[in-house]
Amino acid sequence: MRLQNTETMNDNREFDIIVWGATGYTGRLVAEYLFNTYAANKSIKWAMGGRNQSKLEKVRAAVADETIPLVIADSHDEESLNAMVQRTRVICTTVGPYGKYGDKLVAACVTNQTDYCDLTGEVAWMRRMIDQQHEAASANGTKIVHTCGFDSIPSDMGVFFMQKEAKARTGHRAKQIKMRVRAFAGAFSGGTYGTGTYWMEEAAKDKSVIDIELDPYGLNPVGEQGGPDERDLQSVVYDKASKSWIYPFIMAGINTRVVRRSNALGGYPYGKDFRYDEASMSGDGFVGRMKGILTAAAFGIFTSAKPGSLMKKGLDRLMPKPGEGPSKEKREAGYYDLRFIATLEDGSSAVGKVTGDMDPGYGSTSKMIAESAICLAKDETPNIGGVLTPSIAMGEALLERLQENAGLTFSYQEGEFSG
Ligand SMILES: NC(=O)c1ccc[n+]([C@@H]2O[C@H](COP(=O)([O-])OP(=O)(O)OC[C@H]3O[C@@H](n4cnc5c(N)ncnc54)[C@H](OP(=O)(O)O)[C@@H]3O)[C@@H](O)[C@H]2O)c1
Numbered sequence: 216m217r218l219q220n221t222e223t224m225n226d227n228r229e230f231d232i233i234v235w236g237a238t239g240y241t242g243r244l245v246a247e248y249l250f251n252t253y254a255a256n257k258s259i260k261w262a263m264g265g266r267n268q269s270k271l272e273k274v275r276a277a278v279a280d281e282t283i284p285l286v287i288a289d290s291h292d293e294e295s296l297n298a299m300v301q302r303t304r305v306i307c308t309t310v311g312p313y314g315k316y317g318d319k320l321v322a323a324c325v326t327n328q329t330d331y332c333d334l335t336g337e338v339a340w341m342r343r344m345i346d347q348q349h350e351a352a353s354a355n356g357t358k359i360v361h362t363c364g365f366d367s368i369p370s371d372m373g374v375f376f377m378q379k380e381a382k383a384r385t386g387h388r389a390k391q392i393k394m395r396v397r398a399f400a401g402a403f404s405g406g407t408y409g410t411g412t413y414w415m416e417e418a419a420k421d422k423s424v425i426d427i428e429l430d431p432y433g434l435n436p437v438g439e440q441g442g443p444d445e446r447d448l449q450s451v452v453y454d455k456a457s458k459s460w461i462y463p464f465i466m467a468g469i470n471t472r473v474v475r476r477s478n479a480l481g482g483y484p485y486g487k488d489f490r491y492d493e494a495s496m497s498g499d500g501f502v503g504r505m506k507g508i509l510t511a512a513a514f515g516i517f518t519s520a521k522p523g524s525l526m527k528k529g530l531d532r533l534m535p536k537p538g539e540g541p542s543k544e545k546r547e548a549g550y551y552d553l554r555f556i557a558t559l560e561d562g563s564s565a566v567g568k569v570t571g572d573m574d575p576g577y578g579s580t581s582k583m584i585a586e587s588a589i590c591l592a593k594d595e596t597p598n599i600g601g602v603l604t605p606s607i608a609m610g611e612a613l614l615e616r617l618q619e620n621a622g623l624t625f626s627y628q629e630g631e632f633s634g
Contacts, residue, residue, distance in 0.1 A: 225328060229302045231592035233286055234585075235264035235320070236309035238274050240404045240540040241334065244581035245309060247278035252585075252620070254279065259589060262286050264299060290316035293323065300329040307588035308333045312410040313361075314340035314417065318347075321359055325351050330358040330591040334584055336366040336469040337414060339424045341434055345602045349436075353601035360608045362473050363587040364580035365571075368605050369553055370394055370470035370493065371477055372614055373569040373625065375606035377555050378485055380627040381565060389557035389565070390486055395457045396464050396495040399551035401574035404540030412531075416522050434472040435479045442487065447471065448494045451507040456556045457632055459496040462507040465514060467493035477604040486560075496554075540577055549574020556632050564631045572622035582621035590616050 234249065236242035246263050253259045262284040265271040271285045286302065288295040290310060300306055300323045310316045313335040324331040325348050335341060341361050352359050362368070374392055381389050418424040427433045431447070432440040447467045454461040470493055478485045497507035520527040541549070555567035571579035587605060590596065594612035605613060617623040 225304050228304050230260045230262050230284075231303065232259060232261040232305045232307050232588045233264045233299060233303045234261065234307045234309070234588075235286075235288065235299070236311075237263035238265040238267060238270045238538075239309055240406055240538050241577055241581060242309035243274050243278055244577055245307065245585050246274070246283075248581050248585045250279040250283065253589075254282070259592070262303070264288060266290070290319060293319050296320050296323040297327065300324050300327045303329060305330045305332065305588050305592045307584060309406075309584070311335065311337075311406055312340075312413040313337050314343075315413055318343070321348055324359060325355070325357050328355055328357050330360075332360045332363045332584060332587045332591060334364040334580060335361050336364075336466065337410065338433055338469055338472055339414070339417070339427045341602070342427050345434065345436075349602040353599070356598075356600035358591060358596070358600055358608045359602045360587065360591070360605060361602070362469065363584040363605055365551075365575035365583070366466045367470040367473035368583045368587070368613075368617070369551070369569045369571065369575075369623070370466075371473050371604050371606045372617065373553060373555050373567060374474050374485070374491065375477070375610065376569075376614060376625045377557055377565070377567045377627065380567070381557060381559055384627075384629070385559060385561065385563065387560040387563075388484070388486055388489075390488060390560050391490040391558045393454075393456050393556045394470070394491070394493040395454070395459070395461065395554045395556060396493070397457075397552045397554050399549075399575055401549045401551070401576050402541040402545060403535065404577060405535035405537045406540075407576065408534040409537055411518075412522065412527075419522060428468060431471065432475055434476040436476075439479050442475065443490050444471070444475065444492065448492065451497075451504065451511055453504075454494065454496075457496050457554065458634070459498055460503040460507040461494035461496055462511040463514065464493045464495045473604050477606045480601070480603065480607045541574060546574045546578035549578055551575045551579070554632065563629070565627060565629050566632050567628075568624070568626045570624045579622060583617065583623075586616040586621045587613060 234245050237246045264286040266289040286299050288299040296319055314337050321344050431444045448463050451462045474491050497503045520530055551571045553569045557565045573579045590609045590613050596609050596612050
């Protein structure tokens, strides 16, 4: 429960939102979106944050104007972090790798009862934050919300939506959902590539990182880290549910853990026996099978290049650098189409569809995290604190915002998957 005196204190803060990391590739997109969408009606008081004043000024001149205040804080300087979080109701951070730069910021947010959202998909770091901060955040009502980008909002909110619709239409919950990526177009930024490299290096030093990442229930509350789901798909197989060959989906190891944490934090509204998995579709027949095999092989080579190896050095040269990412044209030409194939308790079937109108990683992600931050600052959300998932922290209010403002669609159809 949020304390009464804190609510008053938090309500009276100078800003609703500080976008911290606004000089980076994704942070700049978030700032640009907030300025273009909300500056004119002045409904949100927000500021751009970073560690370098002159760089921030240059970015502000490019994406906003001087009415947007600037705030300076460095991840290594606790005093600057505390001063920053005390000025705002919500911190929206795109400073990553979060495992490298995020611990002190999350601690400052919990201490000062400042709600928080980020774009991390770093499972081992989220586990650390759950272990270190969940109890305190839960006790003082602070919402710490990880995974407010492509990982894992479409999956987490997609399952939330499917369960809500199934229950309202039939009176039954879905006992199993298979999320299938039907199509998508997008690319990486330098920051995302750098974050992947950081975790490969961490995993080489500390075996527990891999153990956490491989545990299907690795983000569940302590004592509740079990259930019917097993390891994510590791090979190319024919999937009767989607009538297609399927291969491992790169984000499954993050999204499935988040969905399972939502179920556990919510008191198991999807059932303790609820099963959930994710995979990518490559189509039917010989062509579909070959496409799955080749894509999975390329993904395997990409992720197995060891730090320091010749292959990794070659990839490092090819991939974008920090601050770089897909062009505006590529972001606007991007999209995603996800299907949620559900089996209900009564044995009937339903299929959900979640789509995004821009590339998943940046165009759509920047809108999703911006709307999450506004939702935390302005909307009526569930009255709980802790290290939470998007659906648990924001539920219905976020679902509405994503559809109204962020270019996502959610739909539900009874019956089996038909393409
Ligand atoms: N989950 C998703 O769907 C998703 C999507 C997009 C991005 N991401 C994640 O978001 C993160 C950012 O990606 P990006 O491509 O935007 O990276 P980026 O362009 O490299 O930006 C990183 C930002 O962090 C700032 N920074 C670095 N060290 C700092 C420090 N010590 N104190 C304060 N600020 C510091 C940088 O400031 P300077 O400009 O001063 O260097 C910059 O603003 C990555 O971890 C990426 O994996 C996730």
